[in-house]
Amino acid sequence: AQTVTQSQPEMSVQEAETVTLSCTYDTSESDYYLFWYKQPPSRQMILVIRQEAYKQQNATENRFSVNFQKAAKSFSLKISDSQLGDAAMYFCALNNYGQNFVFGPGTRLSVLP
Amino acid sequence: GAGVSQSPSNKVTEKGKDVELRCDPISGHTALYWYRQSLGQGLEFLIYFQGNSAPDKSGLPSDRFSAERTGGSVSTLTIQRTQQEDSAVYLCASSRRTATNEKLFFGSGTQLSVL
Numbered sequence: 588a589q590t591v592t593q594s595q596p597e598m599s600v601q602e603a604e605t606v607t608l609s610c611t612y613d614t615s616e617s618d619y620y621l622f623w624y625k626q627p628p629s630r631q632m633i634l635v636i637r638q639e640a641y642k643q644q645n646a647t648e649n650r651f652s653v654n655f656q657k658a659a660k661s662f663s664l665k666i667s668d669s670q671l672g673d674a675a676m677y678f679c680a681l682n683n684y685g686q687n688f689v690f691g692p693g694t695r696l697s698v699l700p
Numbered sequence: 701g702a703g704v705s706q707s708p709s710n711k712v713t714e715k716g717k718d719v720e721l722r723c724d725p726i727s728g729h730t731a732l733y734w735y736r737q738s739l740g741q742g743l744e745f746l747i748y749f750q751g752n753s754a755p756d757k758s759g760l761p762s763d764r765f766s767a768e769r770t771g772g773s774v775s776t777l778t779i780q781r782t783q784q785e786d787s788a789v790y791l792c793a794s795s796r797r798t799a800t801n802e803k804l805f806f807g808s809g810t811q812l813s814v815l
Contacts (some may be wrong), residue, residue, distance in 0.1 A: 624804075630789060632806040678742060687756065688733070688804065692742035 589614045591681050591691035599697040600669045607654075608664045608694045610679030617641075619683045621655070621662045626676040626693070635677070638662065666696075674698045702726075706792050706807035713782055714815055721777040721810045725794030732775050733804065734767060737789045746790075749775065750797070782814045 590613045600606035612621070623635040638646045638655050645653050650670075654663045666673055679691040705724040713719050725732050734746040745759035749769045760766070764782075769775040779786055789809040795802040 624806075629808060630791070631808045632791070632793075632804070634803050637803070687745050687748060687759070689745070690735075690743040 589616075589681055589683065589689045591679050591689050593677075593679055593691040593694050595694045596692070597695045597697070599699055600666070601699050602669055602671060604669055605665060605667045606669055606696065608666075608677050608679075608696065610662045610664070610691055612660050612662065612679070612681050612689075612691075614660075614681060614683060616683045619681060621653075622680040622682070622688075623651070623653070623662075623664045624678045624680060624690075625673075626678065628675075632678070636664070669698050671698050671700065704792055704794055704805050704807035706790075706810050708810060709808060710811045710813075712813045712815065715784060716781055718778065718780045719782055719812065721779075721790050721812070723775045723777070723792030723794075723807060725773065725775070725792070726805055727773075728796070729794035729805070730772065730797050731795045731802070732769060733793045733795075734775070734777050735791045735793065737791055737809070739788070743791065746777070779812075782812075784814050787812055787814045 592611045619640045621638045624632045625635050626632045636646050636648045636651050650667045652665045676693045676695050678693045680688050682688045707722045730751045733748040735743040737743050747757050747767045749755045764780045767777045789811050791809045793804040793806045795804050
């Protein structure tokens with residue numbers, strides 16, 4: 588069975604500072620994809636970043652980057668230069684080939700002005 | 701359409717009534733997913749459709765839940781004899797196909813409240 592764990596129910600960060608959200612997962616597959624999705628108060632989830640398990644290089648998207656540690660099954664999200672608009676729920680997700688997406692319980696991020 | 705559309709955005713019903721939730725995916729997307737999100741919780745998988753293949757119903761919590769997808773496009777999630785524990789946000793998502801790296805596009809969900 589695949590599982591995704593996010594051990595931080597809530598996090599806060601000062602505007603313009605950096606914050607890291609944690610995610611660990613479990614799967615028996617060797618090839619898979621990992622995702623971070625953001626859910627603002629509007630409820631519509633938006634893809635933030637994705638990582639292919641067979642790539643060693645960590646994915647980056649502007650102010651968002653990941654630290655992917657395959658052996659440790661860890662996939663953390665770093666948000667640099669935090670902005671007020673980054674405040675949202677963040678979900679880590681895992682997908683094996685053709686299988687369903689498995690989501691973690693989420694981390695609520697607050698950005699303090 | 702430009703995005704995934706779900707209706708209604710909010711639904712209040714009485715315990716024991718049946719409800720239908722609608723999802724209109726992005727045109728051309730062959731994969732469609734339904735998830736349930738209880739207050740403050742993560743996403744619980746319910747069902748997904750891929751093209752003309754038999755749907756994966758493994759996440760449906762009971763036989764009161766069913767879903768169909770007509771013509772490979774619009775999907776309806778039906779909950780019969782609703783219970784208070786069915787209260788949640790029901791999210792629909794679509795993607796071009798059920799490939800590992802495909803990005804999911806989500807609707808804004810239907811907030812279901814069972815009184």
